[in-house]
Amino acid sequence: MMKGFQFAGLDKATIGCKTLDCESPFGAKPNRRVLLPSNVPILAHSLEHTQRNWIAWSNSPSDLIIQIGDSSFHLHKLAIASRSEYLNRLVFQRGSNREKAGDSLIIQIKNLPGGKKAFELIVKFCYGRKIDITAANIVPLYCAAHFLEMSEDLEEGNLISKAEAFLTFQLLSSWKDTFRILKSSESISPWAKDLHIVKRCSEAINSLESVHKSKCIYVDNWWFKDVSCLRIDHFIEVIQSIRKRGTKPELVGSCIEHWTRKWFSQVTSGLDKETPMPITLQLHRISTEGLINILPSEENSVTCNFLLHLLKAGVMLKINPELLCVLERRVALMLEKCRVPDLLVKNQGYKDSLYDVSVVLRVLRFYVCGMSSNSSAKPHSVGRLVDGYLTQVARDENLTMESFKSLVEALPQKARHCDDNLYRAIDMYLKAHPNLAEENRTDVCRVLEYHRLSHEARQHVMQNDRLPLKLTTEFVLFEQVNMATSMTSKGSNYRRTNTQTVIRVNKDMEKRQITNAQEINMMRKDVEMIKSQLLEVHSCKMKLQNQLKRCIR
Structure with missing residues (x-):
């Protein structure tokens, strides 16, 4: 055991791997440690805490007031300055953020990582009191110790080294605590990134996942739930680390999809109910672009339906056009192997059509543009897919004629062996929209040609009273x-x-x-x-x- 460390509440089972299961492979109970400093220049008889003030009572009166936010800490120069190089400079050098109040020096500290809660722990440490360290408070304490420059250069066994030891122990031993550490670092993310805490957590997750894989049989996605709790920048860091280890691309893609469906449901379903603040839109835009950039490039690593949802979000959020093009190209390359359900992207507004056909239309146009230059293209497969999709969306009474007609005309005639399925979709649309004017019905049916229909379809046309009279007479x-x-x-x-x-x-x-x-x-x-x-x-x-x-x- 290291000098100055005391462990409390940890038995042998807790220190090691107590249990291995999918929700908590390395133990559900958070590890706690009680930390004591080694050499303390001034001991406090008590630390009195009122609503806004902390007072350290000792044999000598306090001569230092440190203000953090709306709280004041009445302390002793020797106790604090002997542990913190930063405060040592402020105490013994003149500065703009210090003033006098009687015999006490007043120092204001702004932007301290962890704020007054972290500083409370630091005060206890400086006065020789016990500090209860957990995965939830180690990151703010560690960052605050670095901010205040509490290194070994001033005192052996100073706070940075002790916090570092605890942090390393947690990252090497506990899957759940590693995620608690990551979550606690969100509020002070710049410091956590600069001190490589986020990176170390990502690498620890990677290593612990490998250990768990070697010790028990489990479903591939057991870790999705924990990873999906992370915010976007930390999630991206974890995914990048996992990909470097060689995790299967389809598993990485599924994890990205799981995270996106949890956090982006309000984006992919539409922003029509409430208008978010500009900062929220900006965050969603950056998040969407970040997700596109970390998508595995391997074939079948992500589903067509997920890419279409991501494309819809990207269009709504006006992300980088180059990234939109990346998504369109990727879905277009998958069309020949897609099924109709893959293309169904739902809308949520009451006045909207049931499915968002605009994203599918974008991809179809992209596919047609590249079809002529691709000798291995299979347009008939896409033709069958689109006709099946048209049959599905045609039932929606809120689907506008313009949208339906654009989908019908998106593919060239050579993409269909015949127009029987197309006729079926058009007939279904007319059935779902009985109030269409004769002129509009004629416009919808304009693509139908006599010689491209089977004999059975022609007979149906001639007896179909939903079709415009002009078309029926012509047939x-x-x-x-x-x-x-x-x-x-x-x-x-x-x-x-x-x-x-x-x-x-x-x-x-x-x-x-x-x-x-x-x-x-x-x-x-x-x-x-x-x-x-x-x-x-x-x-x-x-x-x-x-x-x-x-x-x-």
């Missing part, structure tokens, strides 16, 4: 012309004229029952109609021929 005409052409080419006696065909189509579509009294008037109107529809039949023939030529090509 019926195409079917009649196609049938007439087919039968004529086979030498059939079928000789129905174009006029008869149009009259029959017109009667079938309108489903009118002509009575004897109405027959003359209706025929007169039909004659006028036939004149215009003859031109339309001819136009449809030409259009069908052009479509067939494109299909053959």
Whole structure:
């Protein structure tokens, strides 16, 4: 045992590894130690603590007042200056932060790590009192000791060396206490980083995880819960340390996803309910960029769905465009192996569509841009994926026509073998949006072409009253012309004229029952109609021929 150290409340089982389990592999109870200094120049009979003041009672009157925040510590110069090089200079040298109050010197200390709570422990140490050190207070005490320059140069067994010994012991022996140390360093993070505490904790977590892996059988993600409690900069430090050890990329990716889903739910679900303060937005922006930078680059190390959520957050927070491009490219490369659920990114606002289709649209456009230069691209796989995605999102009554139409048109025609699945998605959208005007329904259905649908799909189109009348009529005409052409080419006696065909189509579509009294008037109107529809039949023939030529090509 080191000189000046006393241990309290630790049995052999606690010093070693008492138990190994997934939640607390190295013991759940925090280790505590009682620290005593070696040589003390002035002993205090008592340390009286009022609401704002600390008074050290000794044989000699106090001659030093140290102010930290709204608290005053009435102390003795010799007791304090003999332990702290920093206070020694302030006591015996003139400075701007000192003044006199009777026989006492007043010194104000600003920005002391740990504040008055850490200084209370330091006062006890300087006067030979016991200090109860735990994982929760060791970092503020250690940083405050460095701030006050309480090194071995002034006194053997000074506070820095004793705090260092305890810190090292904790980092080498306790998984839970290592996380307590990391959490306690958040409030004084700059000091903790400068003194390499965060780095040492990260390395300790790395080492302890390896020890635990070698001693018991466990699920891979047993450590996710503890790591996810860390704030972003400390989390990044831990992840970087774990990656250096060679942890499986997919396990690292899962841990990053676990942390992100816990802390970023309010970002990925939208910022529409309340407008956060600018500092909060800035923090989320920096955090998102930090997470993107530590993502493992290996294939399948992170899920497509997680990347889309991260992309959504990045777009909302207006992160670095280059990082957005990194995410878009990465998801685009995964599309050919994705499933429809991978693309589902939910919105949370009541007036929003159920799913955020804008992030998927960004990725699709990125994929199309690179498709022409990628000889190994499999656009038909992406075509099936997008049609399945369209079928899923089409049911949402809040999905705007513009968004749906943009998704439909995102892929080129060659990405689909046929349009049957696309037609199914369009029909489902029209069913979920019965109040669409005829003009809008026509606009949505504009991409459908007769020759790109199977026979069954064409029959469904001609009987589908949700479709615009113009499209249904066009398909019926195409079917009649196609049938007439087919039968004529086979030498059939079928000789129905174009006029008869149009009259029959017109009667079938309108489903009118002509009575004897109405027959003359209706025929007169039909004659006028036939004149215009003859031109339309001819136009449809030409259009069908052009479509067939494109299909053959």
